Amino acid sequence: MQYPKERQAFGVCMRVQSEIRSGVCLLRLQGRFVTGSDAELVSARNSLLEAGIASAIVDLSGVPYMDSTGLAFVVELHKSLVSRGGQLFLASAGHRVREVLEMTRIAEIVPLFDDLAEAQAALRSEVLC
Numbered sequence: 307m308q309y310p311k312e313r314q315a316f317g318v319c320m321r322v323q324s325e326i327r328s329g330v331c332l333l334r335l336q337g338r339f340v341t342g343s344d345a346e347l348v349s350a351r352n353s354l355l356e357a358g359i360a361s362a363i364v365d366l367s368g369v370p371y372m373d374s375t376g377l378a379f380v381v382e383l384h385k386s387l388v389s390r391g392g393q394l395f396l397a398s399a400g401h402r403v404r405e406v407l408e409m410t411r412i413a414e415i416v417p418l419f420d421d422l423a424e425a426q427a428a429l430r431s432e433v434l435c
Contacts, residue, residue, distance in 0.1 A: 322350045330429060331359045336368035339376030347379045351386065360392025363425045367398035372406050384416050397425035
């Protein structure tokens, strides 16, 4: 299933697409992950939790920039999924976003993979263990 969502606020456009397969949600984000883009992200997170999803991968390939709004979303989603016995993996972050995730040490808490295939394989191996 796919649930495209889009929000235009303060000149910011964040597009969130989610796809659920085998109990794992893939969130594909497009746009700047900044103040004003959080309403659709919160809505996507709430939909995940209401659907009983415990594990997710966030595809960051379409996110050129992330500020504290994006960091807060990642941390909150991670905490929500872990409290359900699940996991959150991040994938395909560009140089700038990867730098922010590493500098804030979020990449030490939430696994960050170079590409989506790597994250999916890692999540499958975690689920099987």
